[in-house]
Amino acid sequence: MNEIDISLVDWSRAQFALTAIYHWLFVPLTLGLSFMLAIMETIYVKTGDEGWKKIVKFWMTLFGINFAIGVSTGIILEFEFGTNWSNYSWLVGDIFGAPLAIEGIMAFFMESTFIAIMFFGWNKVSKKFHLLSTWLVAIGSNLSALWILVANAWMQSPVGMKFNPDSARSEMQNFWEVLFSPMAINKFLHTVSSSYVVAALFVIGVSAWYILKKRNILFAKKSIVVGATFGLLASIFVAVTGDGSAYEVAQKQPAKLAAMEGLYDGQKGAGLIMVGMLNHDKEVGDQNDAYHFKIEIPKMLSLLGYRNADAFVPGINDLVYGNSEQGIISTQEKIEKGKIAITALAEYKKAKEQGDIVLAQNHKTTLEQNYKYIGYGYLDSPESIVPNVPLTFYSFHIMVALGFFFIALFAFILFMMFKNKLENKKWLLRLALWSIPLGYLASELGWVVAEVGRQPWAIQDMLPVNVATTHIDVTSVQITFWLFATLFSILLIAELRILTKQIKIGPKGGENV
Amino acid sequence: MSWLVKIWKFYYDGFRSISGLGKKLWIIILIKVFIMFAILKIFFFPNFLNTNFETKEEKSAYIINVLTKQNQK
Incomplete structure (x- = not known):
């Protein structure tokens, strides 16, 4: 391409x-x-x-x-x-x-x-x-x-x-x-x-x-x-x-919310950062601390974001790599589904040009099933969503x-x-x-x-x-x-x-x- | 007096009585609109799809091509 x-x-x-x-x-x-x-x-x-x-x-x-x-x-x-x-x-x-x-x-x-x-x-x-x-x-x-x-x-x-x-x-x-x-x-x-x-x-x-x-x-x-x-x-x-x-x-x-709060690892009962300084060496997936320091209100992020003080708030790592316990699929899986949608679109177009209505309909169905992930199919890596x-x-x-x-x-x-x-x-x-x-x-x-x-x-x-x-x-x-x-x-x-x-x-x- | 004449007279009298500040602002508006539409739009901002394709079908085909070719890395 x-x-x-x-x-x-x-x-x-x-x-x-x-x-x-x-x-x-x-x-x-x-x-x-x-x-x-x-x-x-x-x-x-x-x-x-x-x-x-x-x-x-x-x-x-x-x-x-x-x-x-x-x-x-x-x-x-x-x-x-x-x-x-x-x-x-x-x-x-x-x-x-x-x-x-x-x-x-x-x-x-x-x-x-x-x-x-x-x-x-x-x-x-x-x-x-x-x-x-x-x-x-x-x-x-x-x-x-x-x-x-x-x-x-x-x-x-x-x-x-x-x-x-x-x-x-x-x-x-x-x-x-x-x-x-x-x-x-x-x-x-x-x-x-x-x-x-x-x-x-x-x-x-x-x-x-x-x-x-x-x-x-x-x-x-x-x-x-x-x-x-x-x-x-x-x-x-x-x-x-x-x-x-x-x-x-x-x-x-959710990735925007995680970035707003500098939240890398999701938590139940997550706190809301009042004041904090981010650690700029922090990368997605590493073990570094996300902050040099922070003052937070306990459980407030869960309460504001999900109207439940004990709710799980996904962090950047959960969204990128997935968290099966919380039912969050990884970005890599979304990328695969996105690629299926893009391929289905290309194949639909080809089938239509060849006049094969049945095949076109099959590809259209595949496209529709995976369409909500289509954008992920264009991403170079799971980390691109951050x-x-x-x-x-x-x-x-x-x-x-x-x-x-x-x-x-x-x-x-x-x-x-x-x-x-x-x-x-x-x-x-x-x-x-x-x-x-x-x-x-x-x-x-x-x-x-x-x-x-x-x-x-x-x-x-x-x-x-x-x-x-x-x-x-x-x-x-x-x-x-x-x-x-x-x-x-x-x-x-x-x-x-x-x-x-x-x-x-x-x-x-x-x-x- | 018809409504149209009244409206015309309203705007005519209004513009005739604008202050020095008002004149300055209208000059700024006119210069700005001229730069935007007569220079920027024409010379720097052609509509990409309208310039390169004539029909809706051609535009759709181009976009589908962009959307599907991006996957083939």
Whole structure:
């Protein structure tokens, strides 16, 4: 076989990761700030207080800057699907077609229509209609995120489909199963609520800067009340949905869970690592300790992952080499079954070409019996199923630690606000300001856990990344990687410069962007 | 006034009254969209299957070939 150049796979992955990471720098603020705008405007409409209108207009200006610079950065990912991931795109086209089409229509009609009313309509439509438009922008942008996240969740846990060996496509059998799969629901709720936290940190951080500068104090305090309340509720919800997401990972992607916890040897009543340092000399199957040190909560991983404190949590070694006592088959066995499925596909195609319907049907049956392992047939070795453990482990633990830090921060800021002591707590205001990048860091790390942790799969158990990649010249991928790095860096610098300039100008009634 | 005219006037007045910041953002959007669609998409991101194959059958055959040949190492 014309084996695919591994550097092509790595460059294609790096390119996709780069564009996705940059794209995700813009998205969370749009998702979260849109809801805070709606809440602030609701207060304005309810109270009639012009001060709240000024607040809404200021944050709306910042929302507009972020939206304008971030808009259509996600389109690049779709370009990459067609060019760099054409095998994958063909295979999933029937599944992703519907969600992505709905996303496109929804994004275009809801967001573009009602964003125009939000910015242009202050003196042209009634207060209530303007408020409705602001809510619809928030709902619309979050719903368009839903469809993208449903597509992503399907890649982590492919459901509601059947592979058609004639068209070489996974065909949708049940749209609702795809939409309402537990993986999709948890992914959507966890991702959007974590975006609300990012936006709440942004509002609080910017407002804290005004208080530190002794400017626009009342404006800043009112913004902080909304931001911290919204942020506190959202961050608690993030913890709940994070638990739901991890539970799904335990059921559907056990290798990812094992990497998240650096768990090599499975245990009954496994503990959850609170703090730990991995031993980087540790290899799959060896006898080295996995950690230099660790502090864990006993039995918590079993409890969270399987809702049973004494449940067995498989480690990397169990998943690679199998554990007959626990009924876990080895990856080598899965590779063999995968190869049977691939051979059956080839033989089915040959039999169809020769017009031998009976033989074709036999091969099709063999394919269907082994299809759930087909992806394993492409793996070079059983150890290939292990993702990058240190990157997954540290990303996960830093993300979780930041998540709990945010809950404490929002709660403490609210407490200080109600005690009327926030202005005097300069360290807290500075902490709030410097927590803005921490919110983005946690959000990006969540994606690192989700995407690095599921390697080597483009589609879980079905398609590894080396088969999903298009066989094209690696140089063209390298060129576009650097082109994107340059383009997105310019956009990010533009965003930061325009945002900081507008923040320094402060709330003066808002700009009609 | 018909709804279409009202909508047109709404957008027309809106764009006429945008601030300096708004103009700057629209310029960024237009440049960005131009770079993405007129340069990147056309010169760097052809759709691989659409460029190399004409029919669905040809595309399917190619993908099946990729999926089955990978096994023959």
